[in-house]
Amino acid sequence: MRWSPPATTQAWSRAISAAAAEIVVALDANGADLGPREVALGAERAAAQGGVRVLLFGSAAELGPAPSGVEIVDAPVSVAKAPDPVRAVRSAPESSIAQAARAVAEGRAGALVSGGSTGAALAAGLFSIRRATGVHRPALAAHVPVPGAPVLLLDVGANAEVRPEHLVQFAHMGAAFARGVLGLAHPRVGLLSNGEEPSRGTADVIAAHAVLAAGSAPAWSFVGNVEGDGLVSGAADVVVCDGFTGNVALKVMEGVSATLLGAVRGAAESGPRSRAGGLLMRPALRGLRDELDPERAGGAYLLGLRRLAVICHGRFAAAGFAAAVRVAARGVREDVVGATGEALAAAGALRRRSGPAEGEGASAAGASVPGRP
């Protein structure tokens, strides 16, 4: 970031208070399908809105001159396409994602945003930023763009198998994020299951239901089990599940949306009459498509670390990376991590026994490969 002294006293004062409130986000430029320059464009757009400065980790030669509000840290090594991201992050501490995560761990940035590889970002986050105190397992949360009833779904893939106490923590983590970042004053939290009755679900889901129904959380309410169709009908603001089911559910939603919108497009091209109709409806359908745009949410949120991390999809364009940086900055400003810890403590849901030093490593492996720790 280039700094030049403001011309007036008033401008000085504004600049000083902006600097005080300014949040630094570490952004990995590698892993995006459209290349590092597209990520840099997203960083520039986010910074242009004020209140956030970006540390951008990538190849300085590829990235060119730093845009305003962005500081480039030369980190040409990428592990975004590594077949085994956990091992790649371990063996390449100079990689852009590992450096970006370390910047967050060391306090040079308040949150991490990754440009594409979920596995590498998960591993780097767990190794460097580490789990927040008392958190069993970080979870990946997605803000699903359902028309009229968006829902925060977690876990969508960090943990293929979870225990009941993990699901209970996910509820607190999701609620704190929904309050701080999504701006919901009193989120309704549900448990994904194959029936609405408390007796429906796997043994672990039934056990988690019992704990959530018995507990009390002043800042949010537990609405019980939510079925698959309830995910898209506004039955809850936050829905909690294991990472296997959540990943399948999220991808089914994305797949059905794409297939159906494609079929509607196909119907609109199925003859001259339909074509005329499709042209007339295009502006309204474009509104719907924008509402369903996954880039608006900025990606998936890795909750349960000492600092917030946002993981972008590799196919995102600049708008998606800009949204991710803004979400990350908002998470820092609203102290989602602190609020999560307080809520877990108040609910008696903190992990009691501190894991051994190896715990972090085992947990990282657990996050990207399946199996209980």
Added chain:
Amino acid sequence: MRWSPPATTQAWSRAISAAAAEIVVALDANGADLGPREVALGAERAAAQGGVRVLLFGSAAELGPAPSGVEIVDAPVSVAKAPDPVRAVRSAPESSIAQAARAVAEGRAGALVSGGSTGAALAAGLFSIRRATGVHRPALAAHVPVPGAPVLLLDVGANAEVRPEHLVQFAHMGAAFARGVLGLAHPRVGLLSNGEEPSRGTADVIAAHAVLAAGSAPAWSFVGNVEGDGLVSGAADVVVCDGFTGNVALKVMEGVSATLLGAVRGAAESGPRSRAGGLLMRPALRGLRDELDPERAGGAYLLGLRRLAVICHGRFAAAGFAAAVRVAARGVREDVVGATGEALAAAGALRRRSGPAEGEGASAAGASVPGRP
């Protein structure tokens, strides 16, 4: 069924061969939202197409005179709305679903169709018709109407938790049904997971993958893991999973379809220009809606019993019940149960140890309430 002698020799000969090929389906008239008469109308329509005769179990007083091709068995007791269907079926052997299932078990009908309650049909099927020899667990399969790429998904709710050998059997059961009833010569069978690599999934999914990848089935092929979006993109003809995940996935698909088609309808009513466009596109969109109509598939198929059972959705109208009866008859004609047994035997996937007599009861409980047996 009323019988009157045909007028000509040729007609006699046709009638005799039809009677020889005629399949009897036992249909429970209780449980449909639109009432027993709607179910009877469905039975009549199915019978009118020939080759099938229906034994209809319900209140004779409510049903009125039997339509052509339909024989009414007076069974006024309904357990379709019972809160605990397993217990209700046990304690009410005179209920319509219990009687219908017994008719199949005793050979008076070749297949069972239920008019609405999944839990009651599952319980009655397990108690009376019982598991096929060598089958661990029956599974509920749904033929999901994806535009251009319909998929048979199982289990969608009979077993909240399954072991790897169950998933392997589901693959054989689904493939045999796809060949016999859906008319696919060489179905492609996939395993639902949170990643395409064989190493992705829960420990049970990974174990099932290893068995399926190592085995060989001449009549179908294993295409590996299928992700949530692969469910709707034609990645496989048959997709296998546990009943918890399958139920969530199916309901997410239904929910997203309904929400999106509603949003498209909303867009088509959002102003005079869109309204005009919507009117022009209506015939094409109606074609898509028809293609997505869940009643066309006739309901869900309970596979793994000694006889086929089809479970309709309570909200079905006559067309749905007619489709269910035709699917059931086709399953009998093509001997899906026999083909499944042969495939399991050839693959060495039959259940080795015969369970105790209590096994059937425990399995029934396991099918409608969660937890391993």
